[in-house]
Amino acid sequence: MGHTVTMVGSQSGKAESPKTEYTGSEILLRCLIEEQVDVVFGYPGGAVLPIYDSLYEGGLRHLLARHEQGAIHAADGYARATGKPGVVIATSGPGATNLVTGIATAQMDSIPMVCITGNVSQELMGTDAFQEADIMGITMPIVKHSYLVTDVCDLPRIVKEAFHLASTGRPGPVLIDIPKDVANARDTFHYPKGVSIRGYQPTSSAHPLQLARLREVIAEAKRPVILAGGGVVTAGAEKELITFAEQTQIPVITTLMGLGGFPGQHPLWLGMPGMHGTYAANHALLETDLLIGIGARFDDRVTMGRLDKFATKAKIVHMDIDPAEIGKNVNTFIPIVGDVKNVLQAANVDLPQSDSAAWIEKVTGWRESYPLCYRDSEDRLKPQWVIRHLYETTGGDAVVTTDVGQHQMWVAQYFHFARPRSFISSGGLGTMGFGFPAALGAQLATPEQLVISVTGDGGFQMTNQELAVASLANIPVKVVIINNQNLGMVRQWQEVFYHKRYSEVDLSGSPDFVKLTEAYGVKAWRAKTKEEAITAWAEALAHPGPAVVDFWVAPDENVYPMVAPGKGLDEMIMGDEKA
Amino acid sequence: MRHVLSVLVNDQPRVLARVSTLLGRRNFNIESISVGESEEKGLSRMVIVTHGDERTMEQVQKQLHKLIDVIKVHDLSNHPAVERELLLIKVEAGPAARMEISGVVEPFRAAVVDVGSQNMMVQATGERAKLDALIELLRPYGIKEIARTGVTALSRSMVQGNS
Numbered sequence: 001m002g003h004t005v006t007m008v009g010s011q012s013g014k015a016e017s018p019k020t021e022y023t024g025s026e027i028l029l030r031c032l033i034e035e036q037v038d039v040v041f042g043y044p045g046g047a048v049l050p051i052y053d054s055l056y057e058g059g060l061r062h063l064l065a066r067h068e069q070g071a072i073h074a075a076d077g078y079a080r081a082t083g084k085p086g087v088v089i090a091t092s093g094p095g096a097t098n099l100v101t102g103i104a105t106a107q108m109d110s111i112p113m114v115c116i117t118g119n120v121s122q123e124l125m126g127t128d129a130f131q132e133a134d135i136m137g138i139t140m141p142i143v144k145h146s147y148l149v150t151d152v153c154d155l156p157r158i159v160k161e162a163f164h165l166a167s168t169g170r171p172g173p174v175l176i177d178i179p180k181d182v183a184n185a186r187d188t189f190h191y192p193k194g195v196s197i198r199g200y201q202p203t204s205s206a207h208p209l210q211l212a213r214l215r216e217v218i219a220e221a222k223r224p225v226i227l228a229g230g231g232v233v234t235a236g237a238e239k240e241l242i243t244f245a246e247q248t249q250i251p252v253i254t255t256l257m258g259l260g261g262f263p264g265q266h267p268l269w270l271g272m273p274g275m276h277g278t279y280a281a282n283h284a285l286l287e288t289d290l291l292i293g294i295g296a297r298f299d300d301r302v303t304m305g306r307l308d309k310f311a312t313k314a315k316i317v318h319m320d321i322d323p324a325e326i327g328k329n330v331n332t333f334i335p336i337v338g339d340v341k342n343v344l345q346a347a348n349v350d351l352p353q354s355d356s357a358a359w360i361e362k363v364t365g366w367r368e369s370y371p372l373c374y375r376d377s378e379d380r381l382k383p384q385w386v387i388r389h390l391y392e393t394t395g396g397d398a399v400v401t402t403d404v405g406q407h408q409m410w411v412a413q414y415f416h417f418a419r420p421r422s423f424i425s426s427g428g429l430g431t432m433g434f435g436f437p438a439a440l441g442a443q444l445a446t447p448e449q450l451v452i453s454v455t456g457d458g459g460f461q462m463t464n465q466e467l468a469v470a471s472l473a474n475i476p477v478k479v480v481i482i483n484n485q486n487l488g489m490v491r492q493w494q495e496v497f498y499h500k501r502y503s504e505v506d507l508s509g510s511p512d513f514v515k516l517t518e519a520y521g522v523k524a525w526r527a528k529t530k531e532e533a534i535t536a537w538a539e540a541l542a543h544p545g546p547a548v549v550d551f552w553v554a555p556d557e558n559v560y561p562m563v564a565p566g567k568g569l570d571e572m573i574m575g576d577e578k579a
Numbered sequence: 580m581r582h583v584l585s586v587l588v589n590d591q592p593r594v595l596a597r598v599s600t601l602l603g604r605r606n607f608n609i610e611s612i613s614v615g616e617s618e619e620k621g622l623s624r625m626v627i628v629t630h631g632d633e634r635t636m637e638q639v640q641k642q643l644h645k646l647i648d649v650i651k652v653h654d655l656s657n658h659p660a661v662e663r664e665l666l667l668i669k670v671e672a673g674p675a676a677r678m679e680i681s682g683v684v685e686p687f688r689a690a691v692v693d694v695g696s697q698n699m700m701v702q703a704t705g706e707r708a709k710l711d712a713l714i715e716l717l718r719p720y721g722i723k724e725i726a727r728t729g730v731t732a733l734s735r736s737m738v739q740g741n742s
Contacts, residue, residue: 136593137593137596140593140596140597140600141600141601141604144647145647148592148593165647197647198589198650199588199589199646199647199648199649199650200647322645323641323644324638324641324642324644324645327634327637327638328638
């Protein structure tokens with residue numbers, strides 16, 4: 001995820017003297033071009049008028065979202081699909097505050113992002129000027145770092161540092177707040193060749209002593225298991241992980257963020273753990289004697305917060321680039337700090353095999369005896385069937401984004417991801433409205449790929465205004481609405497934990513999504529039966545442009561298995577569905 | 580257990596906000612924070628007094644390290660260190676009480692720095708416990724105002740790698 005650095009050359013081809021002066025906003029755009037940014041997402045406003053005036057010159061593709069939240073999730077989707085920082089521009093005040101959910105979403109999932117906000121001129125700052133908000137202060141707990149540019153001469157260094165910080169170490173969002181007077185000020189332009197940030201030296205390679213200890217515990221292990229998280233995807237360590245798992249003969253569990261980091265078709269894969277995880281994954285975690293966490297942070301959706309019931313018989317090895325993750329949630333026997341790709345490459349030399357033959361037989365036996373299942377119906381469209389249909393018709397060769405809730409879990413369960421960066425979902429923050437704009441960003445980043453946005457009738461209505469972007473830019477995302485006319489996951493919890501007191505989860509009266517979509521000039525289909533679903537999906541796939549398919553599914557379907565909050569992984573509710 | 584952290588930070592606007600936001604957000608307890616210039620231009624030294632078990636302290640230090648503006652973190656509780664705090668205290672003191680109060684503060688090597696018609700101000704430095712003791716001794720005279728700087732500290736031996 002490094003970026004090559006070239007000194008600025010003339011974009012227009014005409015001769016430039018090193019003394020040529022540019023405005024702050026022109027300098028900003030030159031910096032973005034130096035960083036090889038090919039698309040930015042944004043929304044103009046008073047404080048960013050100078051920046052948008054410079055954009056008018058061309059040279060950088062800009063997508064005009066219909067809400068800043070849509071812009072930032074699109075930038076996030078771009079980043080998740082490529083690993084390159086997503087870039088978003090918003091104006092001061094409400095423009096900036098509308099980014100907050102998107103910044104927190106990126107921070108929670110360690111997504112590289114450079115968020116550029118305008119601010120009022122410095123002489124007005126602190127006076128409660130029109131559209132003034134202290135976005136530095138507001139976002140301080142949810143950014144990797146942030147800058148307020150007070151002098152135009154600092155701008156190139158700050159942009160250079162921002163891209164470096166966003167994309168290296170444990171990635172994350174970096175905010176650059178640019179007052180209007182700085183955007184208008186003039187200076188010469190020199191893009192720095194490198195960065196020197198004294199307080200920032202991420203550890204990249206593992207300590208050899210810890211690797212030696214790792215080899216010892218692997219050789220001794222009888223019931224080892226790997227818990228692979230989003231760090232595997234971020235580091236691009238998928239090949240190294242396959243080698244590691246195959247050489248040591250250790251089965252692999254992938255967290256929600258780790259899906260695609262290990263092939264969902266691999267014989268050693270046990271599925272996702274935790275609240276809606278598979279029986280095999282959760283029971284492997286209960287019984288393992290060696291748990292190797294790789295770029296996973298042992299959050300409460302995996303451990304259920306019940307550390308007294310989580311991997312209690314296991315020695316825990318934890319590989320992570322962020323030292324603060326080690327020991328944060330679980331006690332670690334062997335800490336290995338480093339980029340997990342480097343760590344695994346080093347570990348893969350002279351790797352012993354574990355004595356796991358009997359264990360593999362046992363866990364794969366669980367996988368066969370307790371598969372994910374649901375009760376299918378010929379009368380009602382089942383959401384799980386729809387997801388399975390997407391998987392089968394695409395052969396899994398697609399980038400799938402989701403929103404948050406039941407459909408997200410069904411995608412995680414029934415669409416088996418073969419490669420990293422093919423599953424894009426707000427895992428940590430759980431942001432509704434994320435999936436559709438993220439799909440637009442992912443599609444722009446990977447134009448040759450099929451990009452599917454699986455969403456719900458609730459989440460889609462949070463950002464469906466971005467259909468305008470899909471339509472105008474002809475971004476061929478296929479939107480799948482799992483429409484159960486309910487806020488399904490909340491409904492499920494109210495059914496199971498609140499005595500079926502269904503409070504404010506009824507979404508009937510939502511717009512006709514086909515008509516709504518068509519109003520934006522986008523093709524749409526509706527499917528209420530399997531037959532209609534097969535036809536509609538085939539036509540949507542064949543359609544060259546963006547498409548929306550509104551699948552009307554059974555409203556009372558629940559996500560199983562389920563571990564209730566506060567319960568241990570040994571207390572899974574398998575559901576009433578028997579295949 | 581009480582810990583005194585010495586944190587070398589970039590002398591940047593908002594650096595105190597970054598540190599205090601982090602400590603607050605992660606639910607770490609803060610007894611005091613003091614900040615001032617350090618021996619190196621462009622860097623400030625922040626002294627944070629906090630409480631926590633070993634695991635919490637490890638997290639505090641690791642999370643502080645993640646802040647880009649944090650250069651170094653040292654737990655001074657692991658080293659011999661000098662800890663000091665400055666106290667200013669305004670005590671009710673009519674002419675009759677002045678001599679007596681001067682007598683009380685003398686063993687604390689405190690100084691009377693201001694005298695008014697009905698009160699006087701005492702300045703004292705030292706460890707927290709000593710200042711607490713002085714405050715208790717002065718309380719019967721009537722305390723009008725107190726200002727304390729919070730603890731600042733330096734390790735006695737040269738901390739390795741503190742460049």
